[in-house]
Amino acid sequence: MSIQTRKERERAERERLIITAARELAESEGWDAVTTRRLAAEIEYSQPVLYSHFKGKDAIMAAVAVQGCAEMAAELRTARTAAKGARAALAAVGEAYTSFGRRRPALYDAMFTHAVDLPFATEEAPAPLKEAFGELLAAVAPIAAEGDDTGLLTETYWAGLHGLVTLMRSGRLPEGAHEQRLALLIGHFTATS
Amino acid sequence: MSIQTRKERERAERERLIITAARELAESEGWDAVTTRRLAAEIEYSQPVLYSHFKGKDAIMAAVAVQGCAEMAAELRTARTAAKGARAALAAVGEAYTSFGRRRPALYDAMFTHAVDLPFATEEAPAPLKEAFGELLAAVAPIAAEGDDTGLLTETYWAGLHGLVTLMRSGRLPEGAHEQRLALLIGHFTATS
DNA sequence: TCTTGTCCCTAGCAGTGCTAGCGAGGAGTC
DNA sequence: GACTCCTCGCTAGCACTGCTAGGGACAAGA
Structure with a gap:
């Protein structure tokens, strides 16, 4: 025994x-x-x-991705709770998200561009994944307008951040103006449509 | 001779x-x-x-990517010019962009996700690349607010569309709600901040 | 002490992108 | 028309990839 x-x-x-x-x-x-x-x-x-x-190399990457999600969730939470006010929180989370993507490119790729056999948008997604998304959700929800589906709104905001990170990291968007683009994205999301 | x-x-x-x-x-x-x-x-x-x-496989992919950009530019132009009004044009271009990404995943990947040594955000970018971006720009410019940098605004809109396409295609966002997410993105971009 | 079974390593398979070097055949010269 | 040269595409092979079959050592149980 x-x-x-x-x-x-x-x-x-x-x-x-x-x-x-x-x-x-x-x-x-x-x-x-x-x-x-x-x-x-x-x-x-x-x-x-x-x-x-592990079943194969992809499964190893997936395991790394899950770890990465846990870390990102923690960073997002820190940024969100430290911010005063809904708009500031949304901006802080956006900042933290893109910062994570730039500081830890390999981790970010494993999480959001590479490994695919992880269940993502379903109930049985690994806890860290749901946590990280939950942080985004918690930042987006307060600025949602009446009748908005906060889940969908969060997904859309996420897509914006993800697009910024990936296009920039692949050299398709110049790095220099990142802060301005991020500010534009956040600005348009905090505006009432 | x-x-x-x-x-x-x-x-x-x-x-x-x-x-x-x-x-x-x-x-x-x-x-x-x-x-x-x-x-x-x-x-x-x-x-x-x-x-x-070609120098290698990547260069072949880059050549395919350039072709793809030309086609996408044409599709975006068609969508944009057929739409009545600035908001409708922005929506039509967004629709056309994401539709292209879903209909031609391989082409889209060569253009926007695979690491290629194509110069993107510089003066010497291949013409089709600049054309495609120009179409986005032409759709975004009319809805830009006073003092907005239309170039940056276009890049941000592009990032949003790109994020939607890639996250959805990799199974990280459910396909079903795509139209709603796209509508949200467009809605927030046509709102004045 | 002997058998049984677990666990890990060596060796190898079928691929990948890419390249060295040869040989055929067309181009240019007399 | 005959000869040399040189271009050009082929065969063969390198160093690498992810992954797997099979044997062999070592420990556990009788």
């Missing part, structure tokens, strides 16, 4: 190790550098071990 | 063939199916021939 639990504990520990290694490698050298061989070397096990923990 | 021009003509023809094959393959089976081997077989030449025309 005790041996069994020790083994399970060690196994869980190793799984955490894999996720951490994948994440650090991705953050320092990009996802292209995260190969199964490299990852295996990093955790000091052979490649097949990875597949005893 | 004549021989030379014939050769150049044939070469240009073959280059067009490559781009077309890449595009059709991508549109029917996705970019993952577009391998250099597959592409070479499609044009009935060997792989190295591809590299005498």
Whole structure:
């Protein structure tokens, strides 16, 4: 019994190790550098071990993405609760969101551009995903107009932020004017339509 | 002299063939199916021939992207000029943009999500890119408020549309409510802040 | 002590993008 | 028309990818 639990504990520990290694490698050298061989070397096990923990590379990325969502949720919450007033909160969350996307591109990609086999807009989405969206929702809800569907409004705001981050990060929008674009987006969302 | 021009003509023809094959393959089976081997077989030449025309696979994708931009520009123009009034034009362009992204996912990805070395926000961007952006600009400019930077406003609107398309296409936003989200986005952009 | 079973590693598969170097055949020269 | 040269596309192969089959060591239980 005790041996069994020790083994399970060690196994869980190793799984955490894999996720951490994948994440650090991705953050320092990009996802292209995260190969199964490299990852295996990093955790000091052979490649097949990875597949005893995860279905494949995508599943590892998904696990990293979930971690990333938890962190983003925390950052969004901090920004939101520190702000005074509904408009300020919306702006702070927008700022925090885009800042996260720029500071942690690898994490952001895993969360919102790459991995796909995570259930997103459904009931059985992982808790951290719902948390992060919940933070956005909590910031958007107060500025919603009468009769607005706050869920849809949040999704739309999210899309705006996501578009800014991805287009900028891929070099399609110049970085310099980011603050102004963000201000425009927020301004139009706090205006009553 | 004549021989030379014939050769150049044939070469240009073959280059067009490559781009077309890449595009059709991508549109029917996705970019993952577009391998250099597959592409070479499609044009009935060997792989190295591809590299005498393009620097690499990315360059082929970039060429497809430029084609896609030209088509999108045309569709946006049609939508914009057919609409009566500034608000209607903005809505029509937004509709046309997202519709394009959903109807031609492979083309859209080449243009706006895949990392390409195309110069985007600079003077020497390929003409079709500037055309497509120009169409957005022409739709946004009439609804800009006093003192707004229409360029930045257009970029922000573009980001909103892009976010909607990508998040929806990757399964992160449910498809069903797309029209409502689009309406929300447009509504907030046509409102004076 | 011997058997059983778990777990991990070595080796390999079928692909990928890309490139070196050869050989055929057309172009230019006498 | 014959000869040289040189262009051009091919075959073959490199270094890499994600992933998997199979054996072999080591620990657990009888």
